[in-house]
Amino acid sequence: MRLKSKEFLLLFGIFYAFFLLLAPFDSFGTIPLSFHQGFFSLVRFDLVADDGGHYAYLRSLFFDGNIDFANEPFNSLLKPDVTGYLSNPWTIGASILWTPFFLIGHLITLTLNWLGCSLGEHGYSYPYISMLAIGSLFYSYCGLVFCVKFLELLFPSGSFFATVVTFTSSCFLYYSFIRPYSDANMEFFALSLFIYLFTFYAVRKPDGRAFFICLGISCGLLALIRFNGIIYLAIIITYLTLTIRISRISVTNIVYTLIPFLVVISVQGCCNKVLHGGMFLVSKDTTGNVVSFDIVKMKDILIGKSGLLLQCPVYLTGILGYVDLIRHHKSLRQYCYALFSGFLLQILLVSTLANYGNDYGIRYLASTIVLVMPGIARFFSQLNKTKIFLAVGLVLWQYVQVIQYKIIFDYHNFSIFKAPYYLWLILKDRQDLLLRSSNYVSLVLRGFWGVENYTDAYFLCFIPCFVAALLFLTPYILTVCKKKIAIGFVLIFFLFTSCLIVFNSPKFSQDETDRRHRLYSQVNIPDAVGYTFKMMNDNLGIKVQNW
Template sequence: AYLRSGFIDGDFDFFDEKRYWHFDAVTETGYVANYWPMGPALFWSPFFLAGHGLAAVYNAMDYPVPLDGHSFPYQTLTFLGSSIEGFAALFLCYALTRRLYSARAALAASVFAFTATCLPYFVFVRNRMSHSTDVLACLIFFYFYLKYRESESKPWSFFVLWGALGGLLIMVRYINVFYLIIPFWLIVETALDKEASPKRKRIVFGKFFAGGIALAVVFAPQLAAWNSLHGVLSSLNPYTVVVRPSLFSVLGSYKDFLFGGNQGLFFFEPIWALGLVGLVFVFLRDRRFAGPCLAAAFLFTVAPVVVGHDGSFGQRYLLPALPLLAIGLAEVVERARRFQGIVWVAGAAASAWIFLLIAHYKTVFEHNVPDYISQTFKNVPSLFESGEFFRPTTLPHYLSTGNYGLDDYRDVFFLLIFPTLQILVPIVLTLAVFRLREGTPLFKKAKGYVVPAAAAALLAISAAATIFIAVRHPPLPVEVKSERHRISAAGKFLKAFPNPKKMDAELKRAERFSGNEDAHLALRGDAFFIRREFEPARKFYALAVAKNPRSYAALQLERADFLAGRIDLDPASLLNELKSGKSGDEINRRLGIYYLDALKQPVEAMKYFKSSLETNPEQAHKKGMESALSQYGKQWRRLTSRGQDPDSLPGLYFHMLNTEVNRARLNFFQIDQPF
């Protein structure tokens, strides 16, 4: 959302963001909360821009590909970018472990750290999530720790860049703040070093302080976004802590984390146990290096324990600790030289187990099935027998049909361009890595400028982004805040239907910002109308009409009177009156109500509403009928595009006729009406 909204809309106002589920999370500022960090947007931006360019090319060729940030070029290339970042992380992991271990140990550790954890799911399946980006950022940060250990007399620019990377790391995923235990550990280590002179200590402290300033500058855009959107320096994430703050709750959560039947770490991803053993061996061999590593590893177990994520695949909150896992695995492989065959077999088995878990998670079991691990183990033979292992949607199946026809531009993209990119990009990356490793003359000449240039670029981009966010999100007028809270009330009511408590709380916030009583009263009437409690609904509608006779509640009041049995609508009599030449606006409107609420035929109902408005465009019921027409128009296009009958549209879509409420509540479908 940060990337699309910032590039396409030029702001981070997510209230009108298409397909944004939390559009109703309106804060005290009137803006919509965004609980997630903006760091991944920076990593994905080159791929998003490539998607924008491709969409522009399609438009130049007269293909109907929207330049809105949502069409398939944007999404597909961004997903591809996520996978590329995972692939780049694999190379960096090897480079990192190779600095400490033999080539064979580094290769085994890198491969199994990737294939025997839940990471493949987020690199190749659920790649719209930022976990591959997260792992890449963590590896880069940890690589700087290794460089520091190799030679502690680094220039100031090294610490500035390391600090800037720390800020970026936290912006990718907030729990990555645990990695800051490493520089804090180093500062304490320097302070306790009896052999270091006071001058040297001051220099080291100064360099780390400079890194801290750089971290703050890079993280400043996130703080600016929180302040502008939320009104506080917090993510406001309601899903942050779910475990009760008691010893028994924490211990029970740790037990589930390690041995639970759904995602227990040692059963789901047993490779972590091997990596932990390796880290202990590293600590016994080199406490100075491994001390902060073990401390960070322990802190990363906090997130899975206190944050609920049963609906996810594996222990994804442990993925930031993958550099630590790789170090531990490399230590085990290096020590077990006599048994390397066994180690490779064990790693391959753990990787195959992850693949089977993914296959069951995506194709066999219902979402979040209890005792998922044991159920998967029991069902492995059935996976092959049922044919689910070779699904007819796979590329091999498509090739086996012998039908290689490309019917339209989407076929060309998904069956030709995208698979080609998937093959070529890893090859190009591999060649580039080995070329850089050999060292080109240009790279060798520019090597001394890379660190300061990268630090300066990160700081400049961060400062510009902070200013942009502050300028583009001024305080909203109280009328806008009131309207948005009212729309939020409608959204929260429908999500928690039929409980109106959240709606009432949000309406109170709306009323605090602005009077606009008729809209608030009408929405309270809608809450009863949608539950088919027509008597209390009509009372609120009547109050709303008394405040504003031209409110959309005027139409709703007439509908509630009809459904409550207070007025009788006879279509035959109404049609005769219409033929006799009587005023058509009221008759057409009442016929529309009859077809909509009695016969459940919205197609005919909308025709009568349209005729009523054409006869008398200034009638008091205008707003309600325009809302109904607008709402129907959106859904008509959606249903007909799917080959469905527009008359199958549920009455729910006409229960809340406030135009703004419907625009936001159903903002997934931003399309014109067909009338």
């Protein structure tokens, strides 16, 4: 992957600056608890919901060698299936991508303990958790690199500007830096990789087998990270149908794409087999989330109190840009239709879900910002001097929401319409909240930069240096990952994980299965997780009535 050094140095600088400005380091060493912050940080995540569910696969496989979640802290939310295993409604994809960073965290924990610390070597001490967060940062950054590269294939200039503006004015500011344990970061990476490969196919017409193997892996990752990611495969189908190229695809290329795809998704199939008794069976919590299509819900998703188009107005510029591309660029017309079909289909699919990810933004749709980037790039390319003012306005609109979410905004009644009023309150009485939480900038400006022990050194010195080195080396890491030996290693790793899940997971006797059903039928979920929720609410920080 050939890179323009100046652009990627600038991308590195912008991304790293936002990391220092937004990522909460939490409380450690001599750092007080007085910082106003939301629930999430580099060392704290939602143990009893999505974050814990994704991580449970990795922790259980590493320490226990299987996916029996009975000894996982979040298991009070789960119920045994017919197999006796606890049913996990979350997929294994995030755990797969976190693996290298988890291993780094394990090595750091062993090293710190050797130096005299007393950290738990169980997967929940701060080196493990912080490395998972940094892993998510890395994948977000890789996604941005792929976005720049696929836009360069379409437009001779403006790809870098469009990518930076889109990212910093979208809800990925929140998921990249404040809640990095969500699977949204990994889906953003996988979708960016997929669209880069798809764009390369549409523009360059490659015929090498390595390309189609990578395409198959990217398709598999989309389905592995989140079940609704499979809908993005409609982009390829739509494009091939519109361009009447299906008959021209060789059987060999289909095989090179299909086999890696099956290898990757086989990991989730093996999990389903162990947990639910069949490769195509999923948790009842997953299927129970699917209801009938509701037009009112779709309206809320688009223009509700946390609606996509209102919280991230940059989507509107993308839609307008697509209209202009379709009208004036016949060569890109089928390409635009294909990408926009994936965007619309994902919205329709999410509109059928009872819980459609209405956290910050519409979490299930956060990654779709990649699909409208060509339109955004086109829109800004048509503007002259005014594009700078529009870009700054879009970024500030997102930033004022990010710094207030779960600090002043009520957790369950978040509304973007509250943002201007609360911003005025902050500017009038609490300017310190403009530097949300215990981020690195806040720590330094408030004088908490002394290193008194290994914990201080880890947070104040090691993490900023490690993140800087990782981001700086990312283009070279991606270049290495293109090589055939790296592609082969990835496929072998997925096959190994599938075999480990199938052959190392014991089958429970009927007596043990019945015992588990009896045990979990007596668990009162609100009581079991009440303390965690209470702790989360106590950490929301300043409330409006306390002004």
